[in-house]
Amino acid sequence: MTSGEDATFTEHVALAGSVPAGTHECTVDFLIDGESRGFVQKLTVNVPGLKIDDVEVPENGGPAVFTVTRTGPTTNPVTVKYATANGTATAPGDYTAVNGTLTFAAGETTKPVPVPIVDDAVNEPDETFTVNLSAPTGAAIVDGAGTGTIVDNERDGTFSCQATAVKIAGLKAAQANPADVPCADDVATVAQSTLNAGIVKVETSLLDARTDQTPDDLNSAPPAVGDSGSAKATIEKTKITAGLVVIELGVIKSSASATCVKEPEGLKAQLAGASSIASLKINGVPVTVGTAPLTIPLLVGSLQINSTQKTGNTIVQRAVFLDTLLTDVVLAESKANVEGQPCG
Structure with a gap:
């Protein structure tokens, strides 16, 4: 090419495969006889x-x-x-x-x-x-x-649930949904109850046990957030006499539930339980209690307050459990369970 003539050429800009999408600035230096003579061009390259x-x-x-x-x-x-x-x-x-x-x-x-x-x-x-x-x-x-x-659009499982106000030596007072499986809407109330087993006597008043399944017919619709089986038990007033030990309790409540909830991997059954005791006296002496678990040693055994037991897909919430050598006393027990896969 003669000095002074115009040079015509075509540029091809190739980008490495690792260049990310976006706008990139390139600088091109035109060399003459292998040397830079200041002919520099800036290019803008847009990568989709x-x-x-x-x-x-x-x-x-x-x-x-x-x-x-x-x-x-x-x-x-x-x-x-x-x-x-x-x-x-x-x-x-x-x-x-x-x-x-x-x-x-x-x-x-x-x-x-x-x-x-x-x-x-x-x-x-x-x-x-x-x-x-x-x-x-x-x-x-x-x-x-x-x-x-x-x-998933199939449902081959169900919830189970049961609520019992009082249990002692195989005897029960105010039990909702005795069948347990499947969970069903049920209510059991008793005004007063006195149950005896050996030296243990349990006197209670205003007992209430309730179970609930939502929706009532889980097989009629696909699983949804909020589907559940639940149980609740309440006792207004209780007196337990076990030999020389007298236990007096105020309002006792317990609840347990299995509920379909949405998680990243899909619908899952979430188990929850809670219980509370308004007041407690042992041989006339007040004992501070609330909703936290508590174990109290006694001459006749031990008194367990607010216990939650989870085994597999089952939750059992017991407000009061008196463990003696001769018999056990359970007050306000609520139970919920997942049978099969009711939640997706």
Whole structure:
């Protein structure tokens, strides 16, 4: 080329595959005979981005349709590969695996990725799988993993519940839902009760036991947040005589529940229990109590206050438990349990 003539050339700017989406500044220095002569150019390069969303779909709701979105410049074509991957949901039992390549023509900003869902007859927790993006051309991946959540639509479990105001040596007073399984709406009230077993005598007044299931017919609808089985027991006044020990109690209350709650992995049964005692006297001496667990040693055994027992999917809340060598006394016992999978 003769000195003084104009030079015409075409520039090609290539970006490394690891360059993130967004706007990038490049500096180009034109060398003459291998040396910089001050001919410097600054370029602005816009890199499109690709992201995939998360999808939640009922098991019987048809395919889970993910959306892949291109952001930034849309003047050039872009391609990206996609493929499903197992999580707690697995193919082919829970969904049909898919893979392929998406091509965005100039001006296109979104592309769907449908994943067929298998509607089985198994009651199981909500399950998840992912759709992953890879190997993009003409763009960078911003969010390359879409989570698909399959919400189960079967229910083969139920709640159980039972409330008992007084139990002593196999004798009971005011028990709601004696069958225990399944939980059912029930109320048992007794004005006064006196039960004896050996040297132990239990006198109570205004006993109330209640159980409740919400909704009443859990098999008629799919599981929902707030579905529950619960039990409550109340005694207004109690006097226990065990040999030389006299125990007097004010209002006694207990409650237990199993409730469907929403957690990241789906619906789960949450167990809860609580109890309280308004006042307590032992041989006329007041003892401070409330809602916290407390064990009091006695000449005839031990007095346990506000005990909560969780075993597997069962919770038992006892406001008062008198443990003696001859017999046991239970006051205001509430029980709730999960049978099978009532919560998704």
